[in-house]
Amino acid sequence: MNKAIQFPANFLWGSATSAYQIEGSPLADGAGASIWQRFCAVPGNVRDGDHGDIACDHYNRYKEDVALMVKLGLKAYRFSVSWSRILPQGRGAVNQAGLDFYSRLIDELLANGIEPMVTLYHWDLPAALDDRGGWLNPDIADWFTDYARVLFRAFDGRVKSWATLNEPWVVTDGGYLHGTLAPGHRNLHEAALASHNLMRAHGSAVKAYREEGKYQIGIVVNIEPKYPASQSQADLDATRRADAYMNRQYLDPIFLGAYPPEMKEIFGEAWPDWPAADFDLIGQKLDFVGINYYTRSVVRHEPAHWPLRVAPVRQTQATYTETGWEVFPQGLTDTLVNFKQRYGDTPLYVMENGSAFYDPPQAEDGRVHDPLRVSCLRKNMGALHAALELGVDLRGYMVWSLLDNLEWSLGFSKRFGIIHVNFETQQRTLKDSALLYADIVASNGACL
Numbered sequence: 001m002n003k004a005i006q007f008p009a010n011f012l013w014g015s016a017t018s019a020y021q022i023e024g025s026p027l028a029d030g031a032g033a034s035i036w037q038r039f040c041a042v043p044g045n046v047r048d049g050d051h052g053d054i055a056c057d058h059y060n061r062y063k064e065d066v067a068l069m070v071k072l073g074l075k076a077y078r079f080s081v082s083w084s085r086i087l088p089q090g091r092g093a094v095n096q097a098g099l100d101f102y103s104r105l106i107d108e109l110l111a112n113g114i115e116p117m118v119t120l121y122h123w124d125l126p127a128a129l130d131d132r133g134g135w136l137n138p139d140i141a142d143w144f145t146d147y148a149r150v151l152f153r154a155f156d157g158r159v160k161s162w163a164t165l166n167e168p169w170v171v172t173d174g175g176y177l178h179g180t181l182a183p184g185h186r187n188l189h190e191a192a193l194a195s196h197n198l199m200r201a202h203g204s205a206v207k208a209y210r211e212e213g214k215y216q217i218g219i220v221v222n223i224e225p226k227y228p229a230s231q232s233q234a235d236l237d238a239t240r241r242a243d244a245y246m247n248r249q250y251l252d253p254i255f256l257g258a259y260p261p262e263m264k265e266i267f268g269e270a271w272p273d274w275p276a277a278d279f280d281l282i283g284q285k286l287d288f289v290g291i292n293y294y295t296r297s298v299v300r301h302e303p304a305h306w307p308l309r310v311a312p313v314r315q316t317q318a319t320y321t322e323t324g325w326e327v328f329p330q331g332l333t334d335t336l337v338n339f340k341q342r343y344g345d346t347p348l349y350v351m352e353n354g355s356a357f358y359d360p361p362q363a364e365d366g367r368v369h370d371p372l373r374v375s376c377l378r379k380n381m382g383a384l385h386a387a388l389e390l391g392v393d394l395r396g397y398m399v400w401s402l403l404d405n406l407e408w409s410l411g412f413s414k415r416f417g418i419i420h421v422n423f424e425t426q427q428r429t430l431k432d433s434a435l436l437y438a439d440i441v442a443s444n445g446a447c448l
């Protein structure tokens with residue numbers, strides 16, 4: 001019998017979503033368009049022509065969704081604010097109706113004892129700013145900071161946990177290098193510039209928070225630990241490049257004052273010597289770091305794969321999710337311990353962790369049975385606890401996601417929710433994974 005798992009007394013159990021993936025009503029009440037509306041409107045960009053015009057209709061159903069969080073006993077809810085609801089042109093005039101929506105949501109959460117955790121940017125850049133170059137325009141650090149100040153002044157105090165960016169790696173790799181995500185660019189030079197401007201914007205907003213805010217601010221990064229397919233020097237070098245590109249690229253400049261040396265190796269002349277002053281800005285002290293963990297990758301050297309020269313090696317004995325990610329809970333423990341070893345004891349939250357599996361529609365008993373997601377959740381709880389036992393200062397866990405939602409360019413084809421959404425009727429149904437998560441929260445892990 002395994003020793004009963006106990007998490008720290010005030011461990012923060014919650015769930016996570018993002019604006020464009022769940023809200024719908026993207027242009028309601030004066031909101032401006034985002035790059036994701038534009039991207040979805042271009043045939044071929046999103047599977048089945050799916051888009052966020054309705055999604056989970058959370059903009060209208062947020063009270064029902066908060067009631068579901070209460071039903072599950074959640075202590076926190078991580079969500080993002082749509083920049084173009086607040087500033088329809090991305091800068092300048094504030095849209096009070098946009099602020100009012102998030103004010104209502106925040107008050108509904110607080111009235112139900114749920115801590116709001118706000119992400120300022122989760123990929124839905126105002127289209128009007130993209131028209132001015134978006135993340136390629138160095139002015140975006142100021143645009144982002146002005147937007148952040150509007151939110152800090154409106155909500156700080158009711159909101160006590162802020163994250164500047166969600167996953168700058170994905171914004172850069174998907175939006176500017178491979179073109180798989182909005183704004184759909186494929187340019188190595190642009191990828192380097194966008195990535196650096198994202199980090200400048202992050203630092204500038206944190207600096208502003210120190211003038212405006214009284215609580216906590218951090219960043220959320222996706223970490224995918226890399227393991228060499230063999231001990232050959234070529235594979236070891238490939239692993240180092242992959243880890244630098246996807247993981248260390250974003251945390252090194254914050255905590256160590258410089259990008260990994262591998263960036264030049266990967267980007268070549270597309271990676272300039274950035275101005276030293278930028279690192280003073282990027283290196284603002286953080287109150288926490290959010291880690292999004294889904295999977296690991298085992299990598300080998302592959303000269304043909306530009307620009308990283310790395311290829312993933314499928315693990316024959318492993319379970320893979322519908323998004324092609326290996327179920328590897330040990331990678332969650334390794335990720336959290338590796339952070340502590342490399343960057344020290346900044347408090348951590350797992351801000352996203354979850355899995356997409358095919359969920360059969362409602363069974364005769366009216367339930368949605370998702371045994372594979374239940375199994376993943378259990379294993380990941382064990383991985384969290386192992387990291388705590390190894391001394392990681394882990395403060396909380398947000399399951400991705402509260403609801404089935406728009407999985408970006410994969411449309412509605414991939415379901416990550418612990419709550420099933422029927423997108424025809426908008427009916428919500430708790431999956432077995434939601435019932436398990438409710439037990440985990442209620443028992444603080446003792447039920448595992």
Ligand SMILES: OC[C@@H]1[C@@H](O)[C@H](O)[C@@H](O)c2[nH]c(CCc3ccccc3)c[n+]21
Binds near residue numbers: 222294352416
């Ligand atoms: O794919 C599931 C979720 C998305 O729905 C979230 O919006 C996003 O924050 C998020 N990040 C990751 C891991 C990073 C990643 C994203 C997309 C593709 C490959 C890796 C997984 N997820």
